[in-house]
Amino acid sequence: MLNVAIVAGGDSREYGISVKSAKQVELHIDRELFNPYLILIKGEKWYYRIGLKKFPIDKNDFSLTIGRKKIRFDLVFVAIHGTPGENGKLQGYFDLLRIPYTSSDVTTSAITFNKSFCKDVVRSCGINTAKSIHLFREGLNLESDILSQLALPVFVKPNNGGSSVGMTKVNHKSELGAALAKAFHEDSEVLAEEFIKGRELTCGVLRTEGRIIAFPVTEIIPKTEYFDYDAKYKKGMAEEVVPAEIPGELSQQCQGISRLLYEKLNCKGVVRFDYIFTGSAFWFLEVNTVPGMSTASIVPKMARAHGWSFGELITRLIMEIK
Ligand SMILES: Nc1ncnc2c1ncn2[C@@H]1O[C@H](COP(=O)(O)OP(=O)(O)O)[C@@H](O)[C@H]1O
Ligand SMILES: [Mg+2]
Numbered sequence: 001m002l003n004v005a006i007v008a009g010g011d012s013r014e015y016g017i018s019v020k021s022a023k024q025v026e027l028h029i030d031r032e033l034f035n036p037y038l039i040l041i042k043g044e045k046w047y048y049r050i051g052l053k054k055f056p057i058d059k060n061d062f063s064l065t066i067g068r069k070k071i072r073f074d075l076v077f078v079a080i081h082g083t084p085g086e087n088g089k090l091q092g093y094f095d096l097l098r099i100p101y102t103s104s105d106v107t108t109s110a111i112t113f114n115k116s117f118c119k120d121v122v123r124s125c126g127i128n129t130a131k132s133i134h135l136f137r138e139g140l141n142l143e144s145d146i147l148s149q150l151a152l153p154v155f156v157k158p159n160n161g162g163s164s165v166g167m168t169k170v171n172h173k174s175e176l177g178a179a180l181a182k183a184f185h186e187d188s189e190v191l192a193e194e195f196i197k198g199r200e201l202t203c204g205v206l207r208t209e210g211r212i213i214a215f216p217v218t219e220i221i222p223k224t225e226y227f228d229y230d231a232k233y234k235k236g237m238a239e240e241v242v243p244a245e246i247p248g249e250l251s252q253q254c255q256g257i258s259r260l261l262y263e264k265l266n267c268k269g270v271v272r273f274d275y276i277f278t279g280s281a282f283w284f285l286e287v288n289t290v291p292g293m294s295t296a297s298i299v300p301k302m303a304r305a306h307g308w309s310f311g312e313l314i315t316r317l318i319m320e321i322k
């Protein structure tokens with residue numbers, strides 16, 4: 001039996017979503033193989049809970065003491081979206097302690113979590129990315145810089161964000177100032193990116209038994225203008241079509257791009273690549289290296305469409321690193 005720490009929570013606005021993901025992992029994990037412990041992480045407070053009683057984690061060795069029993073973890077299942085679980089920070093900590101984990105490593109997590117730097121690597125692989133500007137601090141000339149270099153509409157988003165928090169689709173230049181203020185409120189770096197018109201497609205990829213597998217391509221059809229926070233988390237605000245209703249060869253093309261990027265970005269575990277499909281080409285939007293695992297999330301649905309239960313997906317992710 002392996003002791004598995006499912007780490008959840010984190011310090012971003014995705015705390016609650018992460019806890020939902022972790023609870024599903026805890027529910028579906030194969031208990032004949034693994035002993036799961038859901039570990040909540042928020043700022044300095046790291047703990048395991050039984051009922052109302054909290055047991056702190058000893059950060060010197062990431063261990064847990066319950067009564068007189070000291071529990072050490074064989075591996076970590078990362079279920080934290082955003083910082084510190086998706087940007088490499090926890091990965092660095094676990095590397096120092098030599099505890100294996102299910103997500104991408106420090107470098108890949110750090111680069112992919114930075115939307116702009118990630119797009120630079122993706123573009124170097126020959127994949128389309130929307131034209132954008134990476135802004136490092138608030139300033140006076142940002143609006144004119146954006147308007148002179150990019151064509152409206154433009155998405156203004158926190159560069160290191162998630163769940164569409166702090167993001168605005170700017171259709172008119174009069175909205176740009178407020179959009180920049182909103183994004184800089186969430187992050188010290190902002191990405192201004194040209195809008196790509198098309199259908200939103202997403203493809204989950206993982207490595208299992210030494211092979212890189214792409215799940216069926218999925219179409220996201222939000223009821224809102226784009227896949228914003230409400231569309232992501234409010235029931236009935238978005239439809240997910242698995243597999244997407246697109247010709248087989250296009251689906252294979254999308255899976256091929258996704259497998260290539262998984263390899264080139266050196267991803268580990270299950271990740272989800274998001275694209276806009278214009279009708280002729282796929283434009284990379286971003287990669288989620290710790291995608292949602294809640295009942296409403298896309299990856300568990302993709303796994304099911306591929307023929308795997310959620311439990312099987314979890315077992316495969318863990319077996320790959322143990
Ligand atoms: N350049 C773009 N063109 C078209 N739609 C976009 C663009 N950028 C973002 N979007 C829309 O906004 C959503 C969230 O953007 P994304 O970059 O994935 O941020 P997050 O990390 O918050 O999910 C996307 O799923 C898509 O619906
Ligand atoms: Mg996204």
